Amino acid sequence: MSRKRTRVGPLATPESTADPLDVDALLDDQNTRIIVCCGSGGVGKTTTSASLALRAAERGRKVVVLTIDPARRLAQAMGIEALENTPRPVEGVNGGPGSLDAMMLDMKRTFDEVVEGQASPEKAKQILENPFYVALSSSFAGTQEYMAMEKLGQLHRDAVETGDYDLIVVDTPPSRSALDFLDAPERLSSFLDGKFIRLLTAPARGPARLMTAGFSMMTNALTKILGATVLQDMQTFVAAFDTLFGGFRARAQKTYALLQAEGTAFLVVAAPEPDALREAEYFVERLTGEDMPLAGLVVNRASTAPAGSLDADEAMAAASRIDRTGAGDPEQTPGLTVALLRLHADRIRIVEREAVLRRRFAAAHPAVPTAVVPALSTDVHDLAGLRRVGELLAAQR
Amino acid sequence: MTGKGGTGKSTVAAALALALASRGRNVLLCEVEGRQGIAKMFDVDPLPYEERRIAAGLPGPAGRAGAVFALHIDAESALLEYLAMYYRLGRAGKALDRFGVIDFATTIAPGVRDVLLTGKVYEAARSGRKKGTSSKGGAQYDAIVLDAPPTGRITQFLNVNDELAGLAKAGPIKKQADTVMTLFRSPRTAVHLVTVLEEMPVQETSDGIGQLRSADLPVGGVVVNLVRPRDLTGDLLDAARRDELDRETITGQLKDAGVEVDDSLVDGLTAEARDHAERRALEDAQRELVQAMDVPTYELPRIAGGVDMGGLYDLAAALREQGMA
Incomplete structure (x- = not known):
């Protein structure tokens, strides 16, 4: 081939390219217990999570992968098209000492199970039937994020107890704000601890100690806007839920601590597009700010440079x-x-x-090791495809 | 305008707004959960919770262009405005804030957030129709383009009624939701879906259309975005896929054009052509699926250098040529 004189973008300097991410070292390190893949929607997070999980399993780890919303055919290939909310073994993983289980998150079921596990059967029934709970557990914008973290906590506890798994790979929900899942534990506990909830529970607890002028003004306003039944449903819900608050908050904080712990590795997933990389930047900064262990950046769907010297x-x-x-x-x-x-x-x-965009990212975050995965011409919907992505992830020069 | 993440729905929404703003029409472009995407696209300062003029429309063949206004809607501001407007809750609104109710209502209470966001869009639509009503700046809109949540959430978002069902069965907020729904289900609304010619986005688009229809929400068209260039066609495309392109013709023409030709250059070009042809075949298969959805379709090209203001106007022109605006 003739000498290289492919022209690159104006900001391009070879120095500003990030270090390559050593995926196999990460997967082979027995201290890596949890890998969290995060990033905005449509960048291939689920595929990346599943590929990492499969590669780790075929390199000898005992892996479970928690996916949020896999493409139908990929879910079928992994045998998880039915929402079961418990991990199932994946067929067709190449031999060796490793294993791969997979599951798809059932948000409502996870929430129900937490309630059932924490409250007396009678109380649990009361909560599960409350219209406010039904709405909260199935459509509250942060529930999916929180439940993903709850499930991660559960899987981790099980893994420690049974020794069935030594690596958990988590896909995160495609949040409208890509940071929602990090906020979920705190948001939930601040919700449960909030003044508002305290106030709602106060009347149910007996004499209205807190019936200040401001409070009655507030409840009047709420009744006016929402209608009296809503406030009542909320009060009933909160009163029933009251005993679970402590437990919920403790769990949320435990999961948060687990994310910060040494055995956790965050991978930020992006595509070489301005929006996706901007989201990735938020993530990197936020994770660093929260002392979350960031392992690197994965840039999916990169275009491959053509051969030859014609610019x-x-x-x-x-x-x-x-x-x-x-x-x-x-x-x-x-x-x-x-x-x-x-x-x-x-x-x-x-x-x-794309090179300009990536370099711009690398210039702002030079310490983030990066893996670049070339765009595939087809969607990934079987184990062979996942294996191929795994190879590409690992093949960084 | 909705679409799966990564398909460019915000870009298409902006292009449609520009396209509609032709022939003296005024358009309001709204974003409800963005990170100031409109401001970035149009290269203006971050938008406040207030309508702002951000661009002149695409000049039409007949006469002067209209303007594109933009509005960044956030749930907190919408709630406070709503309280002030309907309940004159100046003081009580503050009390609500002090007790954490605003935070609660906008981040945690299921469905309320969406009612507030869609409610504001409804207000904008209303003020655009009736002269002299409360809209800030008194702007009158001939069209509103909403950069809506992604396909996976769009039906839930627009179907505010259902979201509130079981929660608020009566009361003002329920009444508000009903009014908004009446507009969204009317022929004055069209939900357009943006996709790219790949398997998952196309599947999600098809699912999205089904969900919208079963919620009685009017489906508009499908905008196929980021379409590859089509310089190669027909037999040549087939030949490229089979790696049977005429190397001699290529070499000859390159030489005539003064390009230094060697085997590796021709190898490279034919390999690129093969790769391109393979992807085109996949695109064609997905295009057939899109066409089978039985809704109007529009196509926008992939712009190699990325979309800047000039690119937005180009896309707007393409939408207008195809009759979308």
Whole structure:
């Protein structure tokens, strides 16, 4: 091949490229107990999580992967299309001492189980039937995030007890705010501890000690807006839930501590697009700020640079020269070669743009090891595909 | 405008707003859960909770262009405004805030957040129709483009009634939800879905259309975004896929154009062509699925250098040419 003179973006300097992420070292390290994949929606988080889990299993780890919302065919391939809320062994994992179990999160069921596990059967029934609980457990914007963390806590406790797993890989929900899941434990405990809830429970506890002018103004306002039944449902719910508050908060905080612990590794997943990388940046900064152990960045769907030395401008110039002279086989007008040159230029421009975006990220966060995974021409929906992504993840120079 | 993450729904929403703002029409572009995406796209300062003029529309063939206004809606501001407007709860509103109710209602209370966000969009639509009503700045809108939550959540988001069902069976907030639903279910609303020609987004689009329809929400069209260039067509595309392109013609034409040709250059170009042809075949298969959805479809090209303001106008022009605006 001829000498390289592919032009790169204006900000490009070789120094600002991040260190490659050593995926196999991370997976092989027996101290790695939890891997959390986070990032905005549509960047391939689920595929990355499943590929890492499969690769770890085939390298001898006993792995369980918790997915949130896998594509139907991928879920089928992993044998988890039914929502069971417990891990099932994945068929077709290549031999050795390792194993792979997978599960898909059932948010409502997880919530129900927590309630059932913490309250007396009678009280649990009362809570589960409360309309406010039904709404909270199935549609509250933060419930999915919180329940993912709750399930992680459960899996971790089970793993420690039974020794069934030595690595848990977690996919995170595609939050509207990519940071929701980190906030979930704190938000839940601040909700449960909040003044408002205290106030709601106060009347139920007996004499209205707290019936200040401000409070009655507030309840009046709420009744006016929501209607009296809503407030009543909420009060009943909160009163019933009251005894569980302590337990809930303790669990939320435990999970948070677990995330900060040494055996946890966060991987931020992104695509080489401005929005996705901006989200990734938020994540990196937030994780660092919260003392969460960040292992690296995975950039999926990267375009691969074409071979050869012809740059985009040269290709376009040549294309317009051919176009102008009308050269070539009249059968093939407007010309095969023109089309090839245009495609070539288009591809180079995309590669350059992605390189600029990645370098910009690396310049701002030079300490974040990065793995770049080239775009695949098809979606991944079987173990062979996951294995291939795993290889690409591990093959960073 | 909805779409799966990564399909570019915000970009398409912005392009549609520009396209609609032709022939003197005024358009309001709303975002409800963004990180100031509109401000970034249009390169203006972060938007407040207030309508702002951000761009001139695409000049139409007949006469002057309208303007694009933008509004960043956040639930907290919407709730406080709502309280002030309907209940004159100046003081009580503050009391609510002090007791953490605002925080509670906007982040935790199920469904309330969406009622507030959609309620504000409804208000904007209403003030656009009736002259002289309360809209800030008195702007009148001929169209509102909402950069809505992603496909997976869109039906739940717009179907505020159901979200509140079982929670608020009566009362003002329920009445508010009903009013909003009447507009969303009317022919004045169209929910457009953005997709790319890949398996998962197309599947999700098809699921999304089904969910919208069963909730009686009017489905508009599907915008296929980030479509690859189509310089190669027909037989040439087939030949490229089979690796049977005429290398001699290529070499000859390159030489004539003054390009230094060697085998590796021709190898590279034909390999790129093969790769491109393979992806085009996959795209075509997905396109067939999109066309089978039986809704109007529109296509927008992938812009290699990324979408800047110029790119947005190009996309807007493409949407207008295809009759979407």
